Amino acid sequence: MKISMKRALQLTSIVVLFFLFSCGETEIISLSSESIEMSEEYPMEGSNTVTGVWKVDLGSIEINEIKSAKVTAVTVEMLEPSGSDVMTGIIMQLAASGASMQRVGVLNPVPGNSKSVEMSIADEQENLVDLLKQDEITFVADVNLKSEPSNGFSIKTTIEFELEVTQ
Amino acid sequence: MKKLFIFLLTIAALYISEPIQAQDAKDGDALIGVWEPSHGKARIKIDKIADKYYGRIVWLKEPKDPQTGEPKLDKNNPDESMHSAPLRGYRMLKDFEYQGDGVWVEGTIYDPENGNTYSSEITLKDENTLDIRGYIGMKTFGRSDVWKRLKLK
Numbered sequence: 597m598k599i600s601m602k603r604a605l606q607l608t609s610i611v612v613l614f615f616l617f618s619c620g621e622t623e624i625i626s627l628s629s630e631s632i633e634m635s636e637e638y639p640m641e642g643s644n645t646v647t648g649v650w651k652v653d654l655g656s657i658e659i660n661e662i663k664s665a666k667v668t669a670v671t672v673e674m675l676e677p678s679g680s681d682v683m684t685g686i687i688m689q690l691a692a693s694g695a696s697m698q699r700v701g702v703l704n705p706v707p708g709n710s711k712s713v714e715m716s717i718a719d720e721q722e723n724l725v726d727l728l729k730q731d732e733i734t735f736v737a738d739v740n741l742k743s744e745p746s747n748g749f750s751i752k753t754t755i756e757f758e759l760e761v762t763q
Numbered sequence: 764m765k766k767l768f769i770f771l772l773t774i775a776a777l778y779i780s781e782p783i784q785a786q787d788a789k790d791g792d793a794l795i796g797v798w799e800p801s802h803g804k805a806r807i808k809i810d811k812i813a814d815k816y817y818g819r820i821v822w823l824k825e826p827k828d829p830q831t832g833e834p835k836l837d838k839n840n841p842d843e844s845m846h847s848a849p850l851r852g853y854r855m856l857k858d859f860e861y862q863g864d865g866v867w868v869e870g871t872i873y874d875p876e877n878g879n880t881y882s883s884e885i886t887l888k889d890e891n892t893l894d895i896r897g898y899i900g901m902k903t904f905g906r907s908d909v910w911k912r913l914k915l916k
Contacts, residue, residue, distance in 0.1 A: 643819065643821045685852065687853070691812050693814040740851060
């Protein structure tokens with residue numbers, strides 16, 4: 597009985613040591629996209645989609661070093677019209693030709709009379725590392741409009757990521 | 764002489780493959796438009812983003828929740844943070860890639876009535892009719908529906 601306990605302890609120690617060595621050290625790094633302009637020349641009352649392309653720039657981070665990624669903030673700045681009153685709801689997604697679409701934020705209802713709004717962030721986020729591996733990510737905003745804006749509809753979106761990076 | 768032959772062959776291959784690719788993209792775009800499922804409770808607009816096809820709900824027969832009187836929300840989504848998302852404008856078809864011969868594959872379809880997401884394949888029966896199949900795991904064990912194009916071509 598004593599021998600088996602000793603063996604069990606040895607095995608546990610080996611597993612723990614292996615786990616610690618294999619994990620390596622990680623660091624949390626924040627990454628912010630550029631502000632991407634998304635516009636629709638002829639928006640309609642009701643459901644509309646506006647898109648914009650972000651040419652992915654990870655700065656000095658190597659994609660292979662990214663262990664996990666999540667979106668921590670989505671900020672939408674109103675350009676045309678200048679106030680958020682025109683929107684009733686907005687959903688933000690990320691898409692790319694080499695990865696699955698990921699929904700990252702929602703705001704419904706939209707606070708009125710604001711120049712810029714912060715979206716609620718999706719709890720379930722998958723495939724973000726796959727998305728960041730792409731050269732380009734398309735920001736896709738599905739927007740419900742109260743009425744038809746006379747001079748088009750235009751917003752600027754900035755997305756902040758939190759990356760877990762191996763050192 | 765041999766080098767010239769290879770060069771000419773390469774040029775010919777490029778000339779042939781480019782129009783085929785362009786034609787494929789054009790054929791794939793046959794899916795773009797507004798479609799109505801057989802139950803007639805919603806209309807879905809399919810568009811193309813980053814070379815793939817996506818569909819969102821643009822019209823609901825009953826847009827308001829009878830219990831609250833407010834616009835319907837995605838309250839059955841397994842991700843609770845998304846329960847406030849409006850159903851109108853919701854992307855229920857995602858990531859379809861054109862395979863050729865009127866078939867789009869590798870996509871998913873979301874059923875807002877139960878919050879489930881299924882693997883999915885779309886087949887264009889004719890230019891105004893499509894067959895959409897949702898399944899889990901194997902295609903054999905699934906369910907199909909026929910959707911009609913709203914504005915007939």
